[in-house]
Amino acid sequence: MWYQVWRTYFQIPILLRLFLTVIFFMIAFGSLMHFIEPDTFITIFDGIWWAMITGSTVGYGDLVPATTLGRVITMVLILGGGGLLTFYMVSISRGAIKWEQDYQKGEISYYKDNHLIIVGWNERSKRLIEMIQEKMSDTSIVLVDESLRSDPVNSKYVHFIKGDPSRDETWQKANISQAKKIMITADQSYSEKEADIHTILLTITARGLHKTIPIFVEILTKDQQVNAERAGATEIICTNISTSTLFFHELTGHRHGDAFKYIMSFLAEQEFSIKQAHENWLGSDFLVITDHLKKEEELLLGVIRDNEMLMNPLSTDKVQKKDHLIIARKISHD
Structure with missing residues (x-):
């Protein structure tokens, strides 16, 4: 029986084990002093109070042993209990420092919910995080990357996870089950085709671990867009097509590139939604609907009809x- 209790005790986390040991010694010394000097330490709590103050070497002096035996016990407590309390406080400090180091290294799991998961650290994801923090400052982000050594953002709203995102445990550390959306950026350390296969x-x-979460992926080659859809991507962003379009407009020399830049600036200020047309709008001209939406500070961009x-x-x-x-509606900064 005692062996089982002793074995269970050593299976307890070290900080809790030290805490229980400190409490045991304080209660033991406090109770002993109560029975040795009941006139000075009237209650057991008085004894425990004295043991805590003495063992921590604070020494208020409000309770002082009057007998020789009591003073000998006090010396034993200072030598033993003082060292134990000091070791306990050092262990807490060391644990806090280790936790901070592990946090910076991306080894701490994320436990909150309703967050965004961004996979891959690059200029695109860096700018994306900056825009999210600028436009939606209270949005929590989990950044997943295998190549980084430490947190590159150092923001209370960005939690870094270091790990291979092709492994289940990495997604579980990012708390994918409670996440709101996922953005997977292309790893351009690979060739374009290899990057798309990796994406x-x-x-x-990710889709295997969460069947319904929206997954936005960056694809570099047009040929792999269909495969990304088959894999479960909700939306596919082909950055090379957008870049090629911009290059074309710049090369034609008609300043379409400037217009494209202004459009991109406009998009950064907007939030977009897809809404089913109201029944009382059926048969109405889009001009009428556009005027109605403008009164609601919304802009009609297009319509989805028959897919x-x-x-x-x-x-x-x-x-x-x-x-x-x-x-489209302008993002509110309220």
Whole structure:
């Protein structure tokens, strides 16, 4: 029986074990002093109070042993209990420092919910995090990257996880089950095709752990967009196509590139949503709907009809049943 109790005791985490040991010694010495000098230490609590103050070497002097035996016990307590309390406080400090170091190294799991998970540290993800913090300052972000040695952001809203995102345990450390959305950026240390294959592998892993979470992925080659959809990506962003378009407009020399820059600046200030058209809008011109949305400080960009996207619909076109409107609204900073 005692062996089992002793074995269980040593299986307890060291800080809790030290705490229980300190409490045991303080109660033991306090109770002993109460029975040795009941006139000075009237209650057991008085004895425990004296033991804590003496063992920590604070020494208020409000309770002082009057007998020789009591003073001998006091010396034993100072030699033994003082060292034990000091060791306990040092262990707490060492544990706090280790936790901070592990946090910076990305070894601490994330336990909160409703957060965004961004995979990959690069200029794109860096700028994305900056924009999220600027526009939605209270949004929590978990950054997952295997190559970094320490947290590159150092923000209370960004939690760094170091690990291989193709492994389940890395996603579990990022608390994928409670996350709101996932953004997987392309790892450009690979060739374009290899980067896309790696992105698709990460998408499969994330989708296997969470069946419904929106997953946004960056794909570099057009050929792999279909495979990314098959892997479970909710939205696919082909950055090379956007970059090529910008290059084309710049090379044509008609200042379309400047317009593209302004559009990108506009997009950064907007939040977008897709809403099903109200029943009382059916048959109405898009011009009427546009005027109505403007009163709500919203901008109609396009419509999704029969799984096709129609941007900037004609003002005389009519709203049809099952139409979904693509709407932009300026991000509120309230």
